[in-house]
Amino acid sequence: MSDYPYQDRFPVQRTLPEHGRPRADILAELATMAKEEDAFWETGKCSGTMYCGDHDHYDFLTEAFGLYAHVNALQRDMCPSSTRFEGEIIAMALDLFHAESVTDSEPAGMVTSGGTGSICHAMLAYRxxxxxxxxxxxxxxxxxxxxxxxxxxxxLFGIELRVAPVDPVTTTVDLDWVAANIDDQTVALVGSACNYGYGTVDPIADLGQLALQHGIGLHVDGCLGGWLLPFGQELGYDIPLFDFRVPGVTTISADTHKYGYALKGTSTLLFRDKALRNSQYFFLTDWSGGKYTSPGMDGSRSAGLLAATWASMVQLGREGYRGYAKAVFEASARMQEAVRSHPELRLLGSPTFLFSFTSDEFDVYHVNDFMRGRGWRFNGQQYPNAVHMAVTRPQTQPGVTDEFATDLADAVVYAKEHAAETPKSGAIYGGVAGGMTDEADEFIKMVMADMLDKQQAVPPA
Ligand SMILES: Cc1ncc(COP(=O)(O)O)c(C=O)c1O
Structure with a gap:
């Protein structure tokens, strides 16, 4: 990754320009970069991240966004539409996760800035x-x-995190360990539906029972799978229940900016009990600037993102989501079948739409190295080394899964031939910290600085 991308074609902006430039020039420059970067994933060879991949859909969302992008959702008297969008997004998400089955409390929700936002708000609420x-x-x-x-x-919130091991075969959480480590200071358990690494679903019903026995919360992380797995269930795939129908589930995070097919920057966080949601509110009622409150950690928020998220949901409807889910699950099944056809490769756990595979015969990063050469971008995992593929709509295009099967077969031959060598690639989340090692502290600061600081007038030494 270059520190100065595009420096050969466009000026590097090191100071605020004295004079502005024509809009048309700027838009042309942006379009050049966007088109080239889109070409990377439009092939269908990129894991995760581009969940919808449909430019017509993106244009539609951008239009919806544009109508409200300049509006601050905090100033509700000026934008009652935000109240409508946010309230309806939450209502639709509560419907998806079967809040109607809750009879002993009042379910509620909030819209946050993404998966991390939803999880952080949940942690704050439990604290x-x-x-x-x-x-x-x-x-x-x-x-x-x-x-x-x-x-x-x-x-961030001064909570002790206890990390439970997972079963190396199923990749799901060790329930006995969880049970043995709950004490009177435990505020919540966590289960994933599904986890990022392996696409597997933790035993949510058992975790729910543990939570109920101890009178504590259970957060289900559906950030990745929340807007896809329910439709997989409707289609008859073997996916255990993880929503509010499961006793003991108290919060669910589900990202609209992933398989909700909305623009980047929104997620839903749902609560079985409104009192839990309300516990994380912050008020400052005696400030000289006026009485202050906001529904979550953010202050000003984009009404445009609320509008676009709402637009995505009502445009697709259950039928649209189900249709997309069918294609994603089918593509994933074909790709998993290709992996299974090689005895040298081993799928980890019982995956859903997302799968990971390793090898007991060679370092699986040799497969990754070869597949990169054919234009594939997977994520790398560690303990054990594994290659991760989150199947999204771009893989549902004709021919992509066939190409995967062909390239994978060649990659296995390559991996066997190079088994004695050290692979070039390694474990990377999201493609940022290439080459990151265990002695990470200083290295991470350097990588982050490379992204943020290099263009300055006096670049840091
Ligand atoms: C299972 C899971 N939870 C949470 C997150 C965090 O989401 P975000 O990157 O939107 O903050 C991700 C991101 O991929 C995820 O896969």
Whole structure:
């Protein structure tokens, strides 16, 4: 990854320009970069991240966004439409996760900025709710496979995070470990539906029973699968229940900016009980600037994102989501079949739309190295080394899964031939920290600085 992308074609902006440039020039420059970058995933060879991949849909959402992009959803007297969009997004999400089955409390929700936003808000709510019943040193228990957003949220809010091991074969959480590590300071358990790494679903019903026995919360992380797995269930795929029909589930995160096919920057967080949601509100009623409150951690928020998210949901409807889900599950099944056809490769656990595979015969990163050469972009995992593929709509285009099968067969031959060598690629989340090692602290700061600081007038030494 270059520190100065596009420096050979466009000027590097190191200071605020004295004079502005014509809009047409700027738009042409943006379009050049966007088109080239889109070409990368339009092939269908990129794991995850581009969930819809349909430019007509993106144009439609951009139009909806554009009508409200300049509006601050915090100023509700000026934009009652935001109240409509946000309320209806939450209502539709509660419907998807069967809030109607809750009879002993009042379900509620909120719209956040993304998966990490939803998880952090949930962690804050559990901490505050716990404090109200006298918990002073809160802890949360997550499976090792649950997303780093839980570690981030616990770090930010001073919550101890207890990390439960997972079964190496099923990749789902070790329930005995969880049960043995709950104490009087535990405020919540976590289960994923599904986890990012393996696409597997933790035993949510069993975790729910544990939560009920101890009178604590259970957060189901459906950030990735939340807007896809329910439709997989409707289509008859073998996906266990993980929503509010499962006793003990108290919160669910589900990202609209993933398989909700909305623009980047929104997620839904649903609560079985409104009191839990309300526990994370922040008020400052005696500020000289006026009485202040906002529904979550953000202050000003884009009404455009609310409008676009709402537009995506009502345009697709259940039928649209189900149709897309069918194609994604079918493409994933074909790709998993291709992996299974090679005895040298091993799928991890019982995956859903997302799968990971390793090899007991060679370092599976040799497969990744070869597939990169054919234009594939997977994510790399560790402990064990594995190649990760989250199937999205771009893989449902004609011919993509066949190409995967052909390229994979060649990759296995390559991996066997190069088994004695060290592979070039390694474990990377999201393609940012290439080459990151265990002694990460300084290295991470360097990588982040490379992204943010290099263009300055006096670049950092
Ligand atoms: C299972 C899971 N949870 C949470 C997240 C975090 O979501 P975000 O990157 O939108 O913050 C992800 C992201 O991929 C995820 O896969």
């Amino acid at each position: 505050e709710h716990g404090a109200a019943r006298g918990v002073t040193r809160p802890n949360v228990i997550k499976p090792e496979t649950a997303h780093p957003a839980f570690d981030k949220g616990c770090h």
